[in-house]
Amino acid sequence: MFGGKSFTLDPDISPDLQSRYVAILGNPKGFTSEPVGKIAWQWHNDKDGVPRTEGLEMNALYVVMLYGVEIPPEGIDGQPHTTEFLDMIEGYNNLDRSHQQQLEQMSMYHTPPVFSKQPSEVVLPKKVHPIVSTHRVTVKKGLYLGFHTAIPVGMEDKPETAKLFWQELFQTACTRTPVYSHVWHPGDILFWDNSQVMHRGTPYDASKYKRIALRLGVVDNSCL
Numbered sequence: 117m118f119g120g121k122s123f124t125l126d127p128d129i130s131p132d133l134q135s136r137y138v139a140i141l142g143n144p145k146g147f148t149s150e151p152v153g154k155i156a157w158q159w160h161n162d163k164d165g166v167p168r169t170e171g172l173e174m175n176a177l178y179v180v181m182l183y184g185v186e187i188p189p190e191g192i193d194g195q196p197h198t199t200e201f202l203d204m205i206e207g208y209n210n211l212d213r214s215h216q217q218q219l220e221q222m223s224m225y226h227t228p229p230v231f232s233k234q235p236s237e238v239v240l241p242k243k244v245h246p247i248v249s250t251h252r253v254t255v256k257k258g259l260y261l262g263f264h265t266a267i268p269v270g271m272e273d274k275p276e277t278a279k280l281f282w283q284e285l286f287q288t289a290c291t292r293t294p295v296y297s298h299v300w301h302p303g304d305i306l307f308w309d310n311s312q313v314m315h316r317g318t319p320y321d322a323s324k325y326k327r328i329a330l331r332l333g334v335v336d337n338s339c340l
């Protein structure tokens with residue numbers, strides 16, 4: 117689990133919702149134009165402190181749990197409020213064999229999540245990881261893409277090419293593989309294997325509706 121070393125209770129949020137390792141997503145303090153967790157409305161694998169942790173692989177076994185305490189009654193454009201998931205084992209299996217073979221030779225650099233508050237001069241640690249990742253327990257192959265900021269090795273000096281590569285690969289996987297879209301009901305708890313599943317939250321109107329979701333990630337660090 118990754119959590120702040122100095123945990124202090126936020127007086128504007130019920131203490132029942134707060135604990136050191138649990139992130140509170142949404143708008144627990146009331147209506148706002150800036151709910152917490154908007155960065156997660158793009159497809160990603162969670163990273164938390166993994167890139168900063170020596171000896172941990174980017175796709176370490178990593179279960180993420182999300183508990184929907186308060187759920188907006190709708191998303192946007194009349195759609196339900198959802199979180200979406202993409203099985204990257206399927207994503208890999210659905211690629212042409214020659215594409216799979218090409219990707220098996222490639223790795224990408226992954227950085228920690230980039231938050232807007234981070235000063236641009238901060239140098240973020242990077243971890244290299246093969247694009248085709250083999251699951252430590254099931255030994256199944258899947259794609260590990262991280263976030264759209266991941267850069268293939270060899271494209272370090274070509275950020276535009278790297279971005280296009282990521283987008284095209286993700287798009288191909290996404291068009292060939294069905295997305296599971298979970299429609300939230302209060303009290304639901306979702307668990308997923310972050311090492312081979314990508315996900316994203318979907319927008320809702322936080323100036324009109326409240327959302328409180330509690331998030332906890334558990335990483336297998338037994339290798340350290």
Ligand SMILES: O=C(O)CCC(=O)C(=O)O
Nearest residue numbers: 153156162199316317331
């Ligand atoms: O907001 C959501 O439904 C997804 C949250 C998420 O991806 C995260 O916090 O890592």
Ligand SMILES: [Fe+2]
Nearest residue numbers: 156161162315
């Ligand atoms: Fe996430």
